[in-house]
Amino acid sequence: MSTPSLDRRILALALPALGALIAEPLFVLVDSALVGHLGVAELAGLTLASTLLVTAVGLFVFLAYTTTASVGRLIGAGHPDRALRAGVDGIWLALGVGALVAAVGIAVAPWAIGLLGGPDLSPEVAAHAVTYLRTSLPGMPGMLAVLAATGVLRGLLDTRTPLVVAGIGAVVNAGLNALFIYGFGWGIGGSGAGTALVQLGMGAWLVAVVVRGTRATLGPGFSLRPSLDGVGGGLRDGFPLFLRTLTLRVAILLTVTVAATLGEIPLAAHQVVNSLWGFAAFALDALAIAAQALVGRALGAADEGEARSVLRRTLTWGAGAGLVIGAVLALLAHPLASLFTPDDVARSAAATGLYVIAVAMPLAGVVFVLDGVLIGAGDGTFLAWAGVASLVAYLPFLWIVWSHAPRGPGQEAAAVAWLWLAFAVAFMLARGIATYLRSRGSRWLVLGVR
Structure with missing residues (x-):
């Protein structure tokens, strides 16, 4: 095609x-x-x-x-x-x-x-x-x-x-x-x-x-x-993705827990950044959904070349969409923060966090698309283990933020930057490395053809 x-x-x-x-x-x-x-x-x-x-x-x-x-x-x-x-x-x-x-x-x-x-x-x-x-x-x-x-x-x-x-x-x-x-x-x-x-x-x-x-x-x-077999099979096939989602939710909850230790203003600023991160993720999820459907259709037809083509194009779209969304977030960081809080310190801290996620958005676009490709291929078991490994890799970065991030008056923006560097860069990079290496191989192509 x-x-x-x-x-x-x-x-x-x-x-x-x-x-x-x-x-x-x-x-x-x-x-x-x-x-x-x-x-x-x-x-x-x-x-x-x-x-x-x-x-x-x-x-x-x-x-x-x-x-x-x-x-x-x-x-x-x-x-x-x-x-x-x-x-x-x-x-x-x-x-x-x-x-x-x-x-x-x-x-x-x-x-x-x-x-x-x-x-x-x-x-x-x-x-x-x-x-x-x-x-x-x-x-x-x-x-x-x-x-x-x-x-x-x-x-x-x-x-x-x-x-x-x-x-x-x-x-x-x-x-x-x-x-x-x-x-x-x-x-x-x-x-x-x-x-x-x-x-x-x-x-x-x-x-x-x-x-x-x-x-x-x-x-x-x-x-x-x-059909008892069909319902049981759906539960069995879905359980690995349940575990994968659970690891993501645990990472998010742990991030909020660490944010709460940084002080009231960093916690409030984190909520602002997290809300906009989640909203931006919808656009990237839409590309992941397209990848799921098209990869599933291609591998069902045993067309590995088409599946590879979908992988390459959706990765391009994911990185490009992340770049555009990141640019918008960077340009509008302070006005967007102002919509959520009138407090000058919280607004500045939130804007700093938005600059961090703006830089990380192309990476997030790639990670989300890779997830979609592997889900479409039926590679849920790998995604579950990759989720566990990514969470384990993320914990030391969270510990660094918890134990060494700057705190106190005048340090709110720096604290938020540390937190989002850990989540949006370190955690997403861990997820991205695992799924990218998987996509470079052929195992996911074989799983999808059945």
Whole structure:
């Protein structure tokens, strides 16, 4: 395939995927804006509850990754029946996991909030957090079904449908939450209930799209009942990616823990930098999603040359996108920091951190794309071990920051710079070295052809 043609396919997948990735965080932003007008205690409670919810959803993102890769490979191999069977089983797995997480979460909500908030958590904030957690958790099966169904559609090279569903869901979420919170007077519980209903609706919509497409392709006689082997296989294939995601989450939590030891202002500045780092990562994740789908399709067709071509072009796009995003962050560092805090010292410290991640963005683009390529090839076991190795390699750098980073008045910017040099450069470089060396070999190509 010619380079311009491949570039068009990458962008045709990445741009709608980017829209869908950005639409989902709008749920949290809308909830924060609406709940914030109820009071400080309610907003603090939402912060604790949403942290737990986002962590849970993040840990099960493998439901999208594994279905994207497996469906893409099987379609490429000329087995649409097996591809759609894998997709249906992936959705059943998502519904089961979602129901289990919701049930356990509702039961242990007070304990989980108390553990996260610590001994100084006020009873009022804790009560609001538990209320939001318990009213929003019933939407977890829908949210995980969204991940699995989106993975199926991405494997079929359809990233537009998830974009439409995510966009409409974000709009409905805003209206429904406003009605429940203020119209019905349900308070923070109305926000959780509204979000849960929207998530269930989005899940039902995307599942219906997959079911309709499955029956149109394979006929109305195709069984939609779960296959025990298929569901078990999805869980088995997804477990390595669960571990890989867990190592990343541990690295993020440890970074926050070290940031808290640097002082109040560095911690606040870290939150600003971390928010913008996460937002910028959506664009790079969109390219990783395109790489997953295209590599899976190529290796399913046993076309190793095409898979290599996808690797080279998506790496180019990842580095280029990182360079552009980094340039924007560097140019707008101080204005962006000013949007988050009026404090001059915190603003300066945050801007320093933004300069650091601006330099690291091309590296991040390469790392994210390499992750996507190897996920598309079904190389989850390697990614799990690489995640563990990267976390172990990161710990000495975190220790250096914790023990030697400058502290005290006038040192806030330097402290933030040390912290983000450790995470955005050292940790990302460790991940990048491992995945790059893997991509230089041929083992991942063999794994993808099956």
